Amino acid sequence: MTLQTNRLILRKWTEQDAEALFKQASSPDVGPIAGWPVHKSVEESKDVIKNVFCGKECYAVCLKSDNVAIGCIELKLKGCTDLTEEDDECELGYWIGKPFWGQGLIPEAALEMLRRAFEDIGMKKVWCGYYDGNVKSKRVQEKLGFRYQWTTENVDVPLLNEKRTGHVNCMAKEEWIWTKLYHAAKEVQNGRKISDYVEAGEVAAAILSASGHIYTGICVDTCSTLGICAERNAIFNMLTNGEQDIAKVIAIMPDGRQGAPCGACRELMVQLMPETYKNIEIMLDYESGRTMSLGELTPEWWI
Numbered sequence: 110m111t112l113q114t115n116r117l118i119l120r121k122w123t124e125q126d127a128e129a130l131f132k133q134a135s136s137p138d139v140g141p142i143a144g145w146p147v148h149k150s151v152e153e154s155k156d157v158i159k160n161v162f163c164g165k166e167c168y169a170v171c172l173k174s175d176n177v178a179i180g181c182i183e184l185k186l187k188g189c190t191d192l193t194e195e196d197d198e199c200e201l202g203y204w205i206g207k208p209f210w211g212q213g214l215i216p217e218a219a220l221e222m223l224r225r226a227f228e229d230i231g232m233k234k235v236w237c238g239y240y241d242g243n244v245k246s247k248r249v250q251e252k253l254g255f256r257y258q259w260t261t262e263n264v265d266v267p268l269l270n271e272k273r274t275g276h277v278n279c280m281a282k283e284e285w286i287w288t289k290l291y292h293a294a295k296e297v298q299n300g301r302k303i304s305d306y307v308e309a310g311e312v313a314a315a316i317l318s319a320s321g322h323i324y325t326g327i328c329v330d331t332c333s334t335l336g337i338c339a340e341r342n343a344i345f346n347m348l349t350n351g352e353q354d355i356a357k358v359i360a361i362m363p364d365g366r367q368g369a370p371c372g373a374c375r376e377l378m379v380q381l382m383p384e385t386y387k388n389i390e391i392m393l394d395y396e397s398g399r400t401m402s403l404g405e406l407t408p409e410w411w412i
Contacts, residue, residue, distance in 0.1 A: 112168065112225060114217045118176055119168040126169055127155035129178040133206030142243050143204050144266045144273075164189055166225070170205060170218050180205030182218045184226050184235070192236040192277065199226060201237045203249075216249055220292060223253065227285045234281050240266070241274035254288035255280045256398055284398065290315040290323060290359045291395050294339075297325045298361055306332045311363045314339035318347055319354035340374040344381070353381055358403075359392040367392050375407050383410070 112119040122130075134140055134148040134157075141147065148154050162169075166184035171177055182203040187193065190200035201222060205215050226232040237255050239246035255278035264275040280288070298313035312328040326342025337345075339360055347353070355378060362368050369391055370378070379386045387404025 110168075112221050113173070114221050116173060117214065117218055117221075118171045118173055119182065119218060119221060120171060120176075122158045122162040122167065122169045122178070122181075124155055124158055126178045127151050127158060130154040130158060133179055133208075136207050138207050139204060141269065142240065143246070144240060145268045166199070166222075166230070168222075170203075170214065179209050180215065180218075182215070182222055184222055184230075184232075190236070192238065193234070195234070197232055198234040198236065199232055201226075201235050203246075210245065216252055219249065219253055220288070223280065223285055223288065227282050232282070234279055235285075236277065236279050238275055238277045240264075241276065247276070250278050251396060253280070254284055254291065254395065254398075256284065286317065286357065287359065287392055287395065287398070287400075290317055290357060290392070291361070293323050293325050294359055294361045297327055299327075300363060307336075312339040312360060314343045314358065314360040316340070316343045316347060316355050316359075317357040318352045319356050320352060322347075322350070322352065324350065324352075338371055338374050340370045341377055344374075344377060354385075355382065355389050357390045357392070359395070367395050369393060369401070369406055375403065378403060379407060379410050383412075386410075 110121065128151055131148050131151045131154040134154060137147050162181060164183055165186060168182055169178035170180035170182055172179065180203065185200040185202055187196055192200045201219060203215050203219060223235060226235050237250050239250065258277045258279050260274060260276050262274050263272045266273050294313040294315040298310055300311040302308050308330045310327040313325065315323055315325045317323055324343050324347040326339050326346055328339040329336045340358060358370065360368055360370065378389060387402060389403040390400050391403060391406060393399045393401055
């Protein structure tokens with residue numbers, strides 16, 4: 110099984126990856142913060158590939174440019190994780206070599222693994238954790254849309270013979286849908302000046318249709334009120350593609366926060382779905398998972 114993203118190939122490990130693994134895993138900044146020791150030789154890395162990186166859903170993270178392993182990502186299924194004992198739940202684990210930090214590669218790989226978990230192999234929940242002090246891992250999980258569950262002190266870290274404080278997060282399948290919408294909107298958000306009279310892309314929106322398709326749109330700001338909101342742009346995209354029923358809406362503002370649709374966007378949604386508009390879900394805060402129905406935002410329609 111090989112998976113791909115815009116920049117990455119996620120593929121099975123082979124013994125031929127031992128030197129590449131050692132190159133990244135021999136750094137003292139990579140393994141210990143995640144709970145495993147620095148690799149001391151290529152032979153040790155080869156042994157890890159044979160006996161640790163052998164899970165059914167364990168993949169080498171490779172750049173498309175050279176297909177060389179630079180990290181690892183895995184869905185740890187029942188029997189390989191202590192966070193769940195359910196057949197339809199798993200744990201997401203990951204790491205990447207230090208030269209590749211800060212490039213958004215692990216979030217990109219993790220999004221594809223979450224897609225595989227929820228859409229390919231039927232998971233209902235994906236768990237994920239990090240040790241106290243691992244700020245980078247914490248932020249990755251927040252960006253992906255994981256929700257905090259609990260903190261445990263004095264957790265055994267057997268490979269390092271020590272105890273740490275561990276934090277556990279979780280994502281349910283319903284939350285995964287919002288994660289897809291959020292990242293679809295982020296992908297098209299690109300604020301830019303088009304001319305002296307037109308700016309575009311400061312706000313981006315994604316909507317989920319009743320059939321499960323995602324449509325995106327950006328705001329266009331002009332002189333003389335000729336512009337359009339991102340939400341309406343996404344709706345027109347949906348209509349162009351033959352659909353008219355909306356299930357969920359998210360809009361990302363220039364500062365990265367989410368917000369409720371303006372009156373004009375709400376009015377359009379109500380007119381499109383006068384009998385069922387109150388059921389449309391609006392994301393108000395992605396990181397906390399706060400949502401509100403259009404019925405709560407617009408309890409009474411003027412008609």
